[in-house]
Amino acid sequence: MHRHPVFAHPPAVLSRAIGFALIWLILVGPDSASWIVGGPFIIAATLASLTLSEPRDRSLSLSSLAGFVPYFLRESLRGGLDVAARVMLPRLRVRPGHQRYRVRLQSPQARLVFIDTISLLPGTLSADLRGDLATVHALDIETDVVEDLTALEQRVADLFGETLAPVSDRTTAQRSPADGAPTREPPGLPEDRP
Amino acid sequence: MDPVQLLSGAFLLVGAFFFIAGTVGLIRLPDRFSRLHALTKADNVGLGFIVLGLMPLTPDLFYGLKLVLVWLLVVIAGATGAHLIAKRALRGDGEDVL
Numbered sequence: 001m002h003r004h005p006v007f008a009h010p011p012a013v014l015s016r017a018i019g020f021a022l023i024w025l026i027l028v029g030p031d032s033a034s035w036i037v038g039g040p041f042i043i044a045a046t047l048a049s050l051t052l053s054e055p056r057d058r059s060l061s062l063s064s065l066a067g068f069v070p071y072f073l074r075e076s077l078r079g080g081l082d083v084a085a086r087v088m089l090p091r092l093r094v095r096p097g098h099q100r101y102r103v104r105l106q107s108p109q110a111r112l113v114f115i116d117t118i119s120l121l122p123g124t125l126s127a128d129l130r131g132d133l134a135t136v137h138a139l140d141i142e143t144d145v146v147e148d149l150t151a152l153e154q155r156v157a158d159l160f161g162e163t164l165a166p167v168s169d170r171t172t173a174q175r176s177p178a179d180g181a182p183t184r185e186p187p188g189l190p191e192d193r194p
Numbered sequence: 195m196d197p198v199q200l201l202s203g204a205f206l207l208v209g210a211f212f213f214i215a216g217t218v219g220l221i222r223l224p225d226r227f228s229r230l231h232a233l234t235k236a237d238n239v240g241l242g243f244i245v246l247g248l249m250p251l252t253p254d255l256f257y258g259l260k261l262v263l264v265w266l267l268v269v270i271a272g273a274t275g276a277h278l279i280a281k282r283a284l285r286g287d288g289e290d291v292l
Contacts, residue, residue, distance in 0.1 A: 025256075026256060027260065030256070073242075076235070076238050076239055076242065077239055079235040079239070080235050080236055080238065080239030080240070083231055083232050084211070084212060084219075084236065087215060087223065088215055088218060094223065094224070094228055096224070096225060115273075116273035116274055119231075119234050119272075119273045120234065120235060120238055120269070120273055122235075125227060125231050125276060125280060127277070127283075128284045137228075137280060139231050
């Protein structure tokens with residue numbers, strides 16, 4: 001029998017409602033009258049989130065999160081410094097290109113975190129995800145993105161309590177444009193048109 | 195001027211530097227994807243330092259938490275937006291995979 005998610009997953013409902021209540025508290029401050037407006041919206045937000053994102057049995061690993069946050073901040077800073085150094089120097093140090101990476105994470109949430117974090121890592125930007133194959137844009141085509149992405153993927157997997165399938169052909173690192181060749185985009189990667 | 199204000203001012207200047215770097219990147223970089231690099235990363239770090247610089251000047255805890263929340267939402271929105279723009283630039287068609 002199909003049950004409404006509110007009754008099927010009480011812990012998820014509770015934790016999400018508490019989360020939305022905390023956000024409301026941060027936004028508005030400790031004003032008891034504000035809950036007249038906030039209360040209904042917290043209920044609405046909880047119901048909407050249950051519909052939009054099915055609750056799962058596994059939950060986030062807090063110990064991994066404690067490790068992930070400093071890693072994320074450090075890599076963000078490195079990424080910012082890297083971009084700043086590339087564009088502020090008189091000679092622009094970029095050789096942009098695309099590379100492919102095979103994603104092994106399973107759940108949509110984990111993939112979302114992975115894809116969003118790629119863009120904040122030094123030198124990489126997640127451009128596309130088709131099936132398991134992510135297209136990553138690199139500011140410098142010489143950088144080997146696979147190693148960084150594998151490390152990041154492992155961290156995200158820990159975060160969501162996933163085990164990554166053994167590596168078979170993760171290095172699908174097609175690089176384009178080819179080194180030294182005149183910059184002609186291969187088919188399927190349209191260059192930006194005016 | 196007390197040291198807290200000096201530190202806060204230094205953080206604000208560092209944040210401003212990253213925003214300027216992002217803007218310079220937007221102007222100088224050759225293609226759409228590279229410009230997205232500059233915007234997402236510089237905004238993330240720049241706004242982070244601005245929030246860090248404003249933190250000692252906040253009147254109460256809620257104000258500080260609100261600033262962190264703003265940073266978090268901007269980072270998520272920036273990274274997601276960059277991904278969507280890059281995806282559309284790459285494809286020009288199709289449905290969302292995620």
